[in-house]
Amino acid sequence: MRYTPHTPSDKEQMLRVIGIDSVEELYRHVPETLRNRAKIDLPEGLTELAVRKRLAALASRNAAASDWSFFLGGGIYHHFIPSAVDAVISRSEFSTSYTPYQPEVSQGTLQALFEYQTLICQLTGMEISNAGVYDGASAAAEAVLMSRRIQSPSRRRVLISRALHPHYRAVIATYLRNLDDMQLEEVPFDAAGATDVEALARKLNDQSMCVVVGYPNFFGVVEDLTPIRSACANSGAQLVSVTTEPLALGLLKPPGAFGVHMAVGEGQSLGVPMSLGGPAFGFFATRKSFIRNLPGRLVGETVDVDSQRGFVLTLATREQHIRREKATSNICTSQTLCTLASTVFMSLLGKSGIRRLAEVNVSRAHEARDRLVSRAKLEACFSGPFFNEFVLRAGNLEEILKRCATAHIVPGVPLGQWYSELSDCLLICVTEMNDREEIDRLVGAICS
Numbered sequence: 001m002r003y004t005p006h007t008p009s010d011k012e013q014m015l016r017v018i019g020i021d022s023v024e025e026l027y028r029h030v031p032e033t034l035r036n037r038a039k040i041d042l043p044e045g046l047t048e049l050a051v052r053k054r055l056a057a058l059a060s061r062n063a064a065a066s067d068w069s070f071f072l073g074g075g076i077y078h079h080f081i082p083s084a085v086d087a088v089i090s091r092s093e094f095s096t097s098y099t100p101y102q103p104e105v106s107q108g109t110l111q112a113l114f115e116y117q118t119l120i121c122q123l124t125g126m127e128i129s130n131a132g133v134y135d136g137a138s139a140a141a142e143a144v145l146m147s148r149r150i151q152s153p154s155r156r157r158v159l160i161s162r163a164l165h166p167h168y169r170a171v172i173a174t175y176l177r178n179l180d181d182m183q184l185e186e187v188p189f190d191a192a193g194a195t196d197v198e199a200l201a202r203k204l205n206d207q208s209m210c211v212v213v214g215y216p217n218f219f220g221v222v223e224d225l226t227p228i229r230s231a232c233a234n235s236g237a238q239l240v241s242v243t244t245e246p247l248a249l250g251l252l253k254p255p256g257a258f259g260v261h262m263a264v265g266e267g268q269s270l271g272v273p274m275s276l277g278g279p280a281f282g283f284f285a286t287r288k289s290f291i292r293n294l295p296g297r298l299v300g301e302t303v304d305v306d307s308q309r310g311f312v313l314t315l316a317t318r319e320q321h322i323r324r325e326k327a328t329s330n331i332c333t334s335q336t337l338c339t340l341a342s343t344v345f346m347s348l349l350g351k352s353g354i355r356r357l358a359e360v361n362v363s364r365a366h367e368a369r370d371r372l373v374s375r376a377k378l379e380a381c382f383s384g385p386f387f388n389e390f391v392l393r394a395g396n397l398e399e400i401l402k403r404c405a406t407a408h409i410v411p412g413v414p415l416g417q418w419y420s421e422l423s424d425c426l427l428i429c430v431t432e433m434n435d436r437e438e439i440d441r442l443v444g445a446i447c448s
Contacts, residue, residue: 073429110311125256126285136266139282193382220389250354271345281335295329389429
């Protein structure tokens with residue numbers, strides 16, 4: 001591809017069309033202090049070699065997962081990815097993965113997506129899965145919009161657990177902001193760190209459209225979906241489960257077994273690198289009876305004129321494909337390369353491998369929590385069962401964060417930025433990447 005930069009006259013014409021005098025005006029809303037810090041101070045006329053060395057020196061000042069001990073969770077997880085995953089997705093037929101408009105030349109991509117859908121159905125216990133969406137937050141928001149299409153117009157109250165990931169709650173609120181008929185209400189969490197079922201039952205009525213809860217939730221607590229599902233059934237509301245750590249489903253009862261209407265979430269921990277928080281992909285599974293309301297795309301299996309097995313886009317409800325008023329969403333490319341990575345990852349591990357990996361995660365997390373409580377004298381914030389992340393309270397949280405930073409340890413995510421009542425609490429995640437030596441270092445840094 002040729003690099004053809006805009007000429008000064010090109011830039012002047014574009015600026016004139018949008019009614020501004022300079023490119024800098026586009027960024028005027030960004031505080032000046034941030035704009036000044038964003039500039040890279042490089043002398044003119046440097047060679048490519050000199051620029052590379054300078055940028056590498058700047059990059060080395062950042063904390064990397066290979067140089068620090070990470071106990072971060074909260075939606076993006078540090079897991080081992082077998083080399084075979086990268087080897088497969090780096091093949092030329094996948095590296096430019098896009099919407100497979102022409103099935104006759106896209107059989108590889110289509111079959112990979114078909115296998116992905118099958119694996120997500122097995123993981124969630126649901127009947128159908130689409131071919132992926134952008135991320136876990138948009139998957140949760142799309143589930144709410146899907147419920148809106150299914151439910152009666154008299155049902156427009158969305159009840160969302162306050163223990164759901166705060167970013168997911170914010171995205172759902174953004175999606176609903178300009179829908180005048182929608183109401184969004186939050187349900188508090190209890191002492192166990194789970195959705196307060198009694199408070200939920202009081203809020204549910206014949207105007208309730210759906211209930212959105214985490215499984216596990218943002219605090220790592222494994223919600224008991226049985227009483228929540230019963231409360232929804234009594235009122236006629238639909239239940240949406242949202243999973244930010246799908247590895248947990250290798251060990252937990254799948255959402256489909258509880259009778260949820262939609263099981264959605266973030267798939268990053270299934271073979272996709274952390275990559276500073278993205279890109280990743282969202283998964284979306286539901287009941288077959290809702291297939292016509294499904295956002296995104298559905299890949300199906302068929303036979304060609306020679307009775308050979310083949311794959312096609314069975315359902316594509318994007319506004320480009322059908323009349324705009326009939327479109328369910330504009331989900332299209334849907335992070336196909338990331339979904340392919342997850343397909344390879346899940347296929348390599350298999351059912352027993354994913355379960356074993358989940359067992360390692362839950363075992364190490366519980367060991368770390370117990371040692372931090374007994375030796376470091378931190379306080380367990382919630383009593384509910386958890387998977388591989390948990391919340392601890394510390395009276396000297398700022399001091400702990402400084403000591404850990406000195407020791408090149410990121411001990412977790414401070415929760416005060418989202419929950420004022422948890423301002424002295426830390427969300428800590430332990431995966432198979434955190435061996436006992438790293439856990440020892442974490443406990444030692446906090447105790448020192």
